[in-house]
Amino acid sequence: AQSVTQLGSHVSVSEGALVLLRCNYSSSVPPYLFWYVQYPNQGLQLLLKYTSAATLVKGINGFEAEFKKSETSFHLTKPSAHMSDAAEYFCAVSLTGANSKLTFGKGITLSVRP
Amino acid sequence: GAVVSQHPSRVICKSGTSVKIECRSLDFQATTMFWYRQFPKQSLMLMATSNEGSKATYEQGVEKDKFLINHASLTLSTLTVTSAHPEDSSFYICSAVTRDSYNEQFFGPGTRLTVL
Numbered sequence: 001a002q003s004v005t006q007l008g009s010h011v012s013v014s015e016g017a018l019v020l021l022r023c024n025y026s027s028s029v030p031p032y033l034f035w036y037v038q039y040p041n042q043g044l045q046l047l048l049k050y051t052s053a054a055t056l057v058k059g060i061n062g063f064e065a066e067f068k069k070s071e072t073s074f075h076l077t078k079p080s081a082h083m084s085d086a087a088e089y090f091c092a093v094s095l096t097g098a099n100s101k102l103t104f105g106k107g108i109t110l111s112v113r114p
Numbered sequence: 115g116a117v118v119s120q121h122p123s124r125v126i127c128k129s130g131t132s133v134k135i136e137c138r139s140l141d142f143q144a145t146t147m148f149w150y151r152q153f154p155k156q157s158l159m160l161m162a163t164s165n166e167g168s169k170a171t172y173e174q175g176v177e178k179d180k181f182l183i184n185h186a187s188l189t190l191s192t193l194t195v196t197s198a199h200p201e202d203s204s205f206y207i208c209s210a211v212t213r214d215s216y217n218e219q220f221f222g223p224g225t226r227l228t229v230l
Contacts, residue, residue, distance in 0.1 A: 009155075036221075041205075041224065041226065042223055042224065043118075043120075043207050043209075043221035043222050043223040043224050044158075044207070044209075044221040045221070046218055046219075049218065090157065090158070101148075101160055101163065102148075102158075102160070102219060103160075104157045104158045104159075105157060106156060106157040107155075107156070107157050109155075
């Protein structure tokens with residue numbers, strides 16, 4: 001079985017500040033890990049994915065995440081927040097890739113202050 | 115890129131009626147489609163996995179007779195909420211994968227169901 005923990009429900013940063021959204025996973029096998037973004041009343045858009053290649057994964061919109069097996073973490077970062085980054089962010093895990101069941105964390109709301 | 119559409123985007127219905135939600139892959143063939151449910155300010159919960167030409171696999175606790183899923187073709191899956199009640203009000207999202215997209219699920223924009 002697999003699970004994802006996203007601590008906290010809301011993160012607020014100033015425009016231009018570092019964004020750090022935390023994700024810890026539990027998996028019985030080497031996992032596939034994903035970060036998705038959701039804007040209000042919309043579906044999910046893939047930001048980036050870890051598939052056992054490079055541990056530092058770069059995604060769209062300047063986001064990146066680092067897979068740390070020793071810490072069972074896959075935190076999402078962006079060096080400089082933009083107002084358009086305000087959204088809901090979900091971390092997800094799969095055992096065999098995205099063509100199988102995804103287990104999502106509860107999500108984190110990112111607010112960006114002017 | 116791969117596009118998934120859902121119809122309708124919003125639906126309001128009376129308690130006791132049935133509602134059908136369509137999920138279509140517009141530019142690819144979807145061997146598998148997933149149906150998720152999302153309550154306000156909460157995460158997505160997988161309801162069922164739908165493979166073309168076969169019966170859907172439902173997650174534990176999801177009523178098969180309540181949420182009927184049909185995956186009749188490689189581009190269309192439907193979710194029918196039968197005898198809807200206010201507690202069925204939610205945001206329903208589908209996603210699709212192809213044989214080659216083992217690293218990505220493509221999500222639809224979601225359907226907001228409100229049962230009065």
